[in-house]
């Protein structure tokens with residue numbers, strides 16, 4: 199079965215790849231992922247805060263006004279939380295490139311169009327095949343409008359685009375007032391792809407210790423639904439590559455994402471839980487599923503459930519919304535007919 203796809207201009211034998219995570223920290227795991235058939239590998243993020251922190255550390259304390267130095271440092275996490283330092287990150291790109299033949303996608307994570315973006319050049323020089331920009335950000339300033347927030351994202355992308363010619367994907371959250379419009383502007387700013395979506399890590403409260411508890415929870419398949427909806431809405435309206443991340447746990451999840459318009463299917467939780475072999479099983483199941491359902495290739499299925507090509511995706515959304523609300527029946531009743 200021809201599972202080939204093109205993502206960020208990279209011609210891949212199939213769409214399945216590990217998403218940005220610690221999976222690329224260890225070369226042995228990277229090799230096992232390649233052996234399991236991963237089409238590419240996305241590295242964990244290098245954070246703006248790490249780069250800024252490094253830059254600050256190189257300043258002579260006398261040259262920098264001590265107050266601004268102290269203020270900047272108070273917003274920076276302690277370096278020990280990062281498992282790869284800035285230089286180690288570049289070395290890791292080179293090590294992975296030497297160890298495996300699959301494309302390596304590096305990841306930068308930040309929110310300002312400042313000097314740290316220069317690091318993208320070093321990432322390109324280190325041999326990365328593409329770059330994912332994660333703009334994880336929770337706008338909390340009541341003076342900042344939705345347009346301001348989106349302009350910030352665009353500024354980062356524009357600055358990054360000027361810095362490097364690497365294929366560039368932007369990993370977004372779903373929480374923008376007009377996601378389709380932002381996607382269009384990102385395409386005009388020459389982003390090559392979108393990664394849909396960031397998960398927001400929502401810290402819990404420990405009511406006994408009165409502490410905030412940050413905990414990285416692995417995903418569950420229900421998280422895929424939001425991604426499917428937006429892949430489907432965006433896929434008919436953009437020429438950018440689309441990757442799904444969040445809630446893909448088996449081959450049928452991947453089928454759904456591709457039908458909705460994904461060119462690449464990223465997975466983290468399932469690979470952290472089950473190991474690299476889960477990827478080869480999924481690839482085999484994906485192939486079998488397509489054969490059993492009469493497809494000649496993955497491309498034939500790609501975007502077949504896109505909502506963006508029709509006259510009005512917004513009107514379709516309203517129709518689906520009304521259908522869902524009216525499909526509910528008390529437990530035990532016969533399920534609602536689709537056309538009811």
Ligand SMILES: Cc1cc2nc3c(=O)[nH]c(=O)nc-3n(C[C@H](O)[C@H](O)[C@H](O)COP(=O)(O)O)c2cc1C
Pocket residue numbers: 217218219220241242243244305307332369395396397414415416417418443444445446464465466467468
């Ligand atoms: C332990 C862990 C570390 C992660 N680190 C990063 C990261 O550095 N950068 C990033 O963009 N996403 C990171 N992610 C998010 C994943 O790339 C992915 O978007 C998310 O886990 C949803 O996909 P999944 O349902 O397949 O797990 C991380 C996820 C986990 C579980």
